Amino acid sequence: xxxLLLVDDHAAVRSGLRLLLEASGLRxxxxxxxxxxxxxxxxxxxxxxxxxxVRMPGTDGIEGTRRIVERGGPPVLILTxxxxxxxxxxxxxxxxxxxxxxxxxxxxxLEAIDEVVAGRGFVxxxxxxxxxxxxxxxxxxxxxxxxxxPPSELTPRELDVLRLLAGGLSNRALARKLGLxxxxxxxxxxxxxxxxxxxxxxxxxxxxxxxxPREA
Numbered sequence: 001x002x003x004l005l006l007v008d009d010h011a012a013v014r015s016g017l018r019l020l021l022e023a024s025g026l027r028x029x030x031x032x033x034x035x036x037x038x039x040x041x042x043x044x045x046x047x048x049x050x051x052x053x054v055r056m057p058g059t060d061g062i063e064g065t066r067r068i069v070e071r072g073g074p075p076v077l078i079l080t081x082x083x084x085x086x087x088x089x090x091x092x093x094x095x096x097x098x099x100x101x102x103x104x105x106x107x108x109x110l111e112a113i114d115e116v117v118a119g120r121g122f123v124x125x126x127x128x129x130x131x132x133x134x135x136x137x138x139x140x141x142x143x144x145x146x147x148x149x150p151p152s153e154l155t156p157r158e159l160d161v162l163r164l165l166a167g168g169l170s171n172r173a174l175a176r177k178l179g180l181x182x183x184x185x186x187x188x189x190x191x192x193x194x195x196x197x198x199x200x201x202x203x204x205x206x207x208x209x210x211x212x213p214r215e216a
Contacts, residue, residue: 002117005047005074006031007038007064009056013102017051017079024110033057035064042073048117052096054080054087062090069095077116079109085130092202098122099202115170120189121201125168131209149213153195161188165201166208 004026006014014031021028029045032038035052036059042050050068054061065076075097080087083101091099098116100109101124112122123131150159157178164174171189175182189201198204 001025001027002049002113003027003029003045003047004113005029005038005042005045005050007033007035007050007056007061008053008079009033010053013053020106020109021113024106026113035059035061035067038064039067039071039073042068043071047074049097049113050074050076051079051113052076054078054082054091062087062094065091065096066094075116075119075121077112077122083127083130088127088130089206092200092206095199096202097200099127100124101126111170120171120186122170123165123168123202123205128166128168128205131166131205149211151196151211154192158188158192158195161185162192162204162208163212165189165192166205166212168205 004021006017006028008014018028029047030041032041034056038050038052052061052065061078061080065078068074068076076095077098077100078091078096079100079102081102088099098112098121100112100122104124104126112124115122154162160178161174164177169177171182171185174185178185192204193199193201196204196207198207
């Protein structure tokens, strides 16, 4: 049975999530109302995944995520109502393993949990526009280093996988889209991350939106 920690400052939200998760066969080990408490509880309880809101009084979810990651804790899935590009980017840079909106249907939230626990990460397709908005702004900023496109390290198939990762597709959806076995997709995803020096598929999505030309 997979275990979770809920970190959200709204008690009603935590209660609703607990009901959903436990009805789906998951176990909630604890709840916290701010990022600092959540980070401490993650160390003590060692859940399989932490569901973390972004905006909370005191220590927010970004800082809470950073503390959990720095301590080598469980993966963090951001679950929030905010899809602003600065929130998405900050969460990814803090080390979040996934990002999903609270408006997502229950099956998608459960899918996100499965993907994050399995180490594959998850990007809600609903926040992909925020990544592209952030990339559009970055394209007008002074360049700090040029990235050759397409990246020479990647094979054509790995480049296809990277493009689809940026669209928020899961491994299963990638496999269907490309007509490949899911195990082959996992291998390609691992290759993309290793060659680009990235740690998760959410970082890959951000990397793509920052470096790929819009027609890519």
